[in-house]
Amino acid sequence: xxxxTLLVGAVAYHERVVxxxxxxxxxxxxxxxxxDYVLFSNYERQVEALLSGQIHIGWNTNTAYVRARHAAGGSxxxxxxxxxxxxxxxxxxxxxxxxxxxxPELAGRRLALGSRDSGHAAILPxxxxxxxxxxxxxxxxLTRFDTDLxxxxxxxxxxxxxxxxxxxxxxxxxxxxxxxxxxLKNKADPLVAGLEVQWRSEDYYHCNFTALDSLDRAVGDRWxxxxxxxxxxxxxxxxxxxxxxxxxxxxxxxxxxxxxxEAMVQQGYLE
Amino acid sequence: MSTADHRPAAPATRVVDAGDxxxxxxxxxxxxxxxQAAEPGQTIDVATSSRATALELPGWARSTGHxxxxxxxxxxxxxxxxxxxxxxxxxxxxxxxxxxxxxxxxPLRLGSQxxxxxxxxxxPERIPATARATRGLIPLGAVPEAGGPxxxxxxxxxxxxxxxxxxxxxxxxxxxxWDATADIPWNEALGLPDQVEKxxxxxxxxxxxxEYVALYVPAKFLPQVNAAFVDVLMWLASHINDExxxxxxxxxxxxxxxxxxxxxxxTQMSLHSLLEEDDFSSASLLLxxxxxxxxxxxxxxxxxxxxxxxxxxxxxxxHRDEQRHVHFGISHxxxxxxxxxxxxxxxxxAVEARAAKLSSLTGLSPVLLESLTILASGSVSxxxxxxxxxxxxxxxxxxxxxxxxxxxxxxxxxxxxxxxSELHTPNLM
Numbered sequence: 001x002x003x004x005t006l007l008v009g010a011v012a013y014h015e016r017v018v019x020x021x022x023x024x025x026x027x028x029x030x031x032x033x034x035x036d037y038v039l040f041s042n043y044e045r046q047v048e049a050l051l052s053g054q055i056h057i058g059w060n061t062n063t064a065y066v067r068a069r070h071a072a073g074g075s076x077x078x079x080x081x082x083x084x085x086x087x088x089x090x091x092x093x094x095x096x097x098x099x100x101x102x103x104p105e106l107a108g109r110r111l112a113l114g115s116r117d118s119g120h121a122a123i124l125p126x127x128x129x130x131x132x133x134x135x136x137x138x139x140x141x142l143t144r145f146d147t148d149l150x151x152x153x154x155x156x157x158x159x160x161x162x163x164x165x166x167x168x169x170x171x172x173x174x175x176x177x178x179x180x181x182x183x184l185k186n187k188a189d190p191l192v193a194g195l196e197v198q199w200r201s202e203d204y205y206h207c208n209f210t211a212l213d214s215l216d217r218a219v220g221d222r223w224x225x226x227x228x229x230x231x232x233x234x235x236x237x238x239x240x241x242x243x244x245x246x247x248x249x250x251x252x253x254x255x256x257x258x259x260x261x262e263a264m265v266q267q268g269y270l271e
Numbered sequence: 272m273s274t275a276d277h278r279p280a281a282p283a284t285r286v287v288d289a290g291d292x293x294x295x296x297x298x299x300x301x302x303x304x305x306x307q308a309a310e311p312g313q314t315i316d317v318a319t320s321s322r323a324t325a326l327e328l329p330g331w332a333r334s335t336g337h338x339x340x341x342x343x344x345x346x347x348x349x350x351x352x353x354x355x356x357x358x359x360x361x362x363x364x365x366x367x368x369x370x371x372x373x374x375x376x377x378p379l380r381l382g383s384q385x386x387x388x389x390x391x392x393x394x395p396e397r398i399p400a401t402a403r404a405t406r407g408l409i410p411l412g413a414v415p416e417a418g419g420p421x422x423x424x425x426x427x428x429x430x431x432x433x434x435x436x437x438x439x440x441x442x443x444x445x446x447x448x449w450d451a452t453a454d455i456p457w458n459e460a461l462g463l464p465d466q467v468e469k470x471x472x473x474x475x476x477x478x479x480x481x482e483y484v485a486l487y488v489p490a491k492f493l494p495q496v497n498a499a500f501v502d503v504l505m506w507l508a509s510h511i512n513d514e515x516x517x518x519x520x521x522x523x524x525x526x527x528x529x530x531x532x533x534x535x536x537x538t539q540m541s542l543h544s545l546l547e548e549d550d551f552s553s554a555s556l557l558l559x560x561x562x563x564x565x566x567x568x569x570x571x572x573x574x575x576x577x578x579x580x581x582x583x584x585x586x587x588x589x590h591r592d593e594q595r596h597v598h599f600g601i602s603h604x605x606x607x608x609x610x611x612x613x614x615x616x617x618x619x620x621a622v623e624a625r626a627a628k629l630s631s632l633t634g635l636s637p638v639l640l641e642s643l644t645i646l647a648s649g650s651v652s653x654x655x656x657x658x659x660x661x662x663x664x665x666x667x668x669x670x671x672x673x674x675x676x677x678x679x680x681x682x683x684x685x686x687x688x689x690x691x692s693e694l695h696t697p698n699l700m
Contacts, residue, residue, distance in 0.1 A: 084333050087272060091326065099323075178330035185327060186334065188295035197326040203272055232336075232362045235418030247336045247362045 005034040006223060008209075009046045009055040012039040013154035016243045023240035031226045042150025043117075047071070050210065057223070060210045061152035062088075062119040063269075066261045068210055069254075070270045075213040078253060079224040082246035085206040086256065089178040090125045092199040093166060099198045103132035111140040112162040112174035118153025119260050120206065121162070125175040127263035128201040143171050156180050163191055173198070179245070205256025224251065272329050275343045283356055284313040291320045294327055306337060311361035314340070318354045325353030336360035366417040371395070387445075388438040391502050402427050402499035411501050424497040430610055432496060432503045432551055434602035440595050441502070444509035447595075449588050451520035460527045460581035467578050468528040470645035474573070475525035475582070476532030477639055479518055481566065481700035482589075484542040485596070486514035488558045492551055506599065513592040520585045527581070535636050541698035544628045552607045552614060553621035556681070559600020561622070561691070562700040563593045564677045568670045569699060576647040576662055597677065605682040619687065626694040634697045635667075670699070 006028075010017055021037040028035035038055055040046040043064035050058040051071055057079060060068065069076045092103075100106060106129075114121025122144065129136045136142065145161040153159065162174035163184075178200070184192045209227065211220050230237055232247045241247065264270050287305050292298045302317065309315060319325050329339035332355075342355040378389050391398060396412045405421040426432060434440075463471065489510040496503050525532055545562065548554040570593060573586035607614045640663065645651060648659030671692060678688035 083336075083338075087329065087333060087338070089329065091330075178327075179334060182294075182327065182330035182334040185294040186299050186331065193295070197323040200326040200329070203329075233366060235366050238366060238418050247360065 003034075005036050006057060006219070007036055007038055007055040008057045008059065009038050009040055009049055010059040011043055011046055011151060011154065012041060013148070013151045020240045020243050023237065027230065027237060028223070028226055031229075033223055033226055035223075043067075043152050044150060050212065053212075053214075056211060056215055058210045060208060061154065062204070062206050062208075062257055062260050063117060063123065063152050063264070065208055065210050066257055066264055067270065069257075070261070070264075072212060076210050077213055077215075077220060078251075079209040079211055079220055080227040080249045081205065081208040081252035082244070083248045083250055084179060084245055085208065085252070086250055087203040088120060088206040089203050090120050090128065090175050090201040091178050091181050091197045092125070092129075092173055092175050093163070093181070093192075093195045094173045094198050095166060095169070096194050096196045098172070099196060103129055103134045103199060106134055106136070106173060107139040109140055109173060110143060110171040111136055112143045112145065112165045112171040114144075114158035114162055114175065115146050115149055115151075115153050116144055117149055117151075118158065119204075120177040121153045121159050121175060123263050123267060123269065124201065124204060124260060126267065127259060132199075153177070160191070163195065167191060167194055202259070203256075204259055205252070208252045272339045273341045275341060277343055278345060278354065279341065279343075279356070283316040284309065286316045286318065289317055289319045289324070293321065293324055294331060298324065299331065302331070303335070306335070306357075306359050307364065309359045311359055314356055314358050316354050316356050318345070318352050320350070320352050322353055325355055328355040328357065332357045336362040336364075367414050370414055386438070387442050387502070387505065391438055398429060398502060399499055400429050402429070402497040404497070406497060406499055408498045422498070425495040426492070426500075426551060427497045429500055429503070431607070432500060432603075434599050434606060436598065436602055437502050437506050440599055441505045441509050444506075444513065444592070444595055447591060448512075449516070451516050451523060454588065455520065455523075455584045456580050457523075457527060458581075459579050460524060463528060463578055464650065465530075466651050467645060467649060469530045469532075470642040471578065471582055472525045472528065472530035473532035473638060473642035474646050475521045475585075476534060477538060477642075478566075478569075478589075479521035479525060480534050480538050480542065481562070481698075482514055482517040482521060484545050484700060485558060485563060486511060486518060487546055488548075488554055489514070491546070492554070510596055510599075513596070517589045517592065520589065524582055524585050532642075533638060535638065537632050537636050538698050541629055541632065541696045541700065544625050544696075545700070548621060548625070550617070550621065552604060553618055555600045556604050556618050557621065557625060558700075559596050560604055560677055560681050561674065561695045563596045563600065565670050565674055565695070565699045567593050567597055568666065568673055572643075572662070572666045572669075573646070576649075576659075578646060578649040582646075601677055601681045605680065608682040615683070615687075619691065622691050622694050625696070629696050629698075632697050635699070 010021060017039065025035050025037055040049065043061055046058050047064050047068045049055045050068055058064065058068065113125060116122045126136055143165060145158040147158045147161065148155045159176045159180050162176055165171045166174040228249045228251065230241065230249055232238060232241050285305070289298055289301060292301065305315060317328055325342060332339040337360045338358045340356045340358055342353065345352050345354055374395050377385060377393050379385055394412045398411070404424050404427050407415060407419045407422055409415045489507045493504065493507045493511065496507065498504070545557055548557055567590060570586040570590040574583045574590060577583035577586060604618065644656065644659040644663050647662045648655035674692040674695060675688045678691050679685065683691060
């Protein structure tokens with residue numbers, strides 16, 4: 001009989017990924033679903049491993065998911081995502097009192113973006129600003145902070161550099177994911193004390209567990225059900241779920257990735 | 272989240288007007304209070320005069336387990352305000368039952384004093400007779416949250432650690448603190464003749480050595496005591512604090528006049544055997560009742576016969592502390608024997624085992640006897656020495672009598688008390 005263990009890939013963007021997956025692995029095993037995890041240093045390698053069958057499931061950023069779906073000709077399915085992934089958004093911030101009423105007023109100004117492979121800090125901001133009437137790539141002076149490439153913005157490092165650049169007056173505005181901004185504001189971080197949100201993008205989906213359609217449907221369903229059954233009020237899971245930034249797992253679907261796919265096509269990320 | 276131009280027809284469960292307060296300036300506290308009071312699934316309209324705050328609200332909602340559903344702008348007499356409708360999530364912020372309703376205030380005594388005895392007796396939670404070995408560092412009366420790590424306490428039975436006057440003794444320890452730097456008239460110690468100073472330095476060195484073990488024994492047990500027994504912890508901590516000061520004051524007195532004393536091997540042997548005792552009650556008998564008990568007589572002797580006021584003050588202040596420790600030991604050992612008659616056998620065995628280890632010690636070191644005699648004489652003249660020698664002889668007898676008296680008070684019969692007193696280390700501690 002072949003080994004029934006499902007291999008789940010995750011990118012090691014931080015030391016906490018190990019304790020998270022030690023708890024999650026134990027949880028799935030206790031549900032009769034043997035799981036082991038494989039860590040990658042970047043999402044491109046993880047997507048390759050998913051496509052070549054080296055892993056069964058990939059814990060992907062939205063950018064990695066779109067790339068995998070594109071490469072697999074659409075033959076992928078989503079097994080779940082975090083609650084926080086279901087209404088992610090990008091914020092545009094300026095120094096306090098230097099705001100604007102309409103996005104096009106930013107034309108000719110200096111705008112900072114995060115890592116170019118980050119959906120929320122680079123690709124989608126350009127896309128949504130364009131929909132608001134600002135072709136930022138052409139009309140603004142862009143400063144890109146391309147740090148931690150391959151991790152698709154998971155580390156938050158490039159967004160912190162964006163905020164620092166705005167605060168220091170090196171640029172006029174910058175983009176940042178709503179969750180990072182919320183965590184900085186909630187702890188009254190001095191970095192954001194002099195900054196102000198001027199615009200919020202539409203909501204879009206972020207990370208998800210991606211599998212190829214070739215994964216046995218029933219196995220995928222059982223795994224997804226077990227994921228959705230994780231209880232934030234279970235003391236054994238709470239710390240790991242807090243580290244992962246999830247209170248409730250949701251089924252997830254393709255709908256929330258349409259704009260990103262369009263943006264990635266427009267910006268030349270998909271061949 | 273959907274954006275609209277006007278308030279939706281269906282009203283929210285509650286409306287909060289946040290005015291112009293921002294995240295990081297207290298808005299998160301205001302919202303936390305409001306959302307904790309709401310039921311899962313209920314909706315709350317949060318109104319703000321700040322567009323920036325309205326744009327931040329969905330991110331705050333998600334990061335705290337809620338969900339922003341829609342937003343709109345409203346105009347009133349003062350201008351426009353932004354409203355975000357948030358649905359409360361179902362995650363409980365703390366994995367514990369709700370805090371009970373406010374109870375009665377704690378009792379105070381005259382002079383606005385809040386005694387530890389009253390804290391322990393009036394707290395909404397009793398100190399348990401037996402505590403879970405895995406219990407965390409949970410203060411008395413606190414409601415513990417699930418999910419903390421397991422601890423592994425060794426001492427989990429309150430009876431095995433307690434004594435009847437425990438909280439009163441702790442209270443007295445707190446109110447009798449003194450300062451080894453400022454409360455001793457140190458200048459009085461200067462200028463003694465060489466031989467007298469040398470004798471004092473030797474006696475002080477001996478006492479300081481013994482105070483070390485009185486420090487290490489309770490310090491060894493404290494981290495083994497289950498954190499549920501806050502009364503025991505406070506007592507042991509006060510004991511440790513007292514002994515640290517004794518080490519300090521006797522070391523200072525030993526060295527202040529420029530002389531130095533020996534740390535005798537016989538003393539080290541005796542103290543080492545005491546530190547090896549792993550049973551709390553046996554250690555209490557050996558240290559508190561027998562060792563510190565005998566030291567009470569020694570310190571009393573020094574405070575009466577010291578050649579200078581500084582040495583007398585050191586002994587007097589330490590004597591006051593040691594009385595509490597001895598009181599605890601007698602009370603604890605007596606109670607242990609009453610609760611478990613078998614423990615008497617175990618306590619006797621502990622004294623016998625230690626005596627067996629110290630069989631090579633035949634009496635108080637001659638160096639120490641000589642020093643004590645000169646200390647009590649105040650000079651090396653023949654007349655003074657005769658008087659000093661008589662006083663030391665009297666002290667030895669007093670120690671024996673009082674040791675037996677304390678053992679009797681601790682619950683041993685007359686014969687056993689004599690026997691245990693004879694087995695006690697010639698090193699005194």
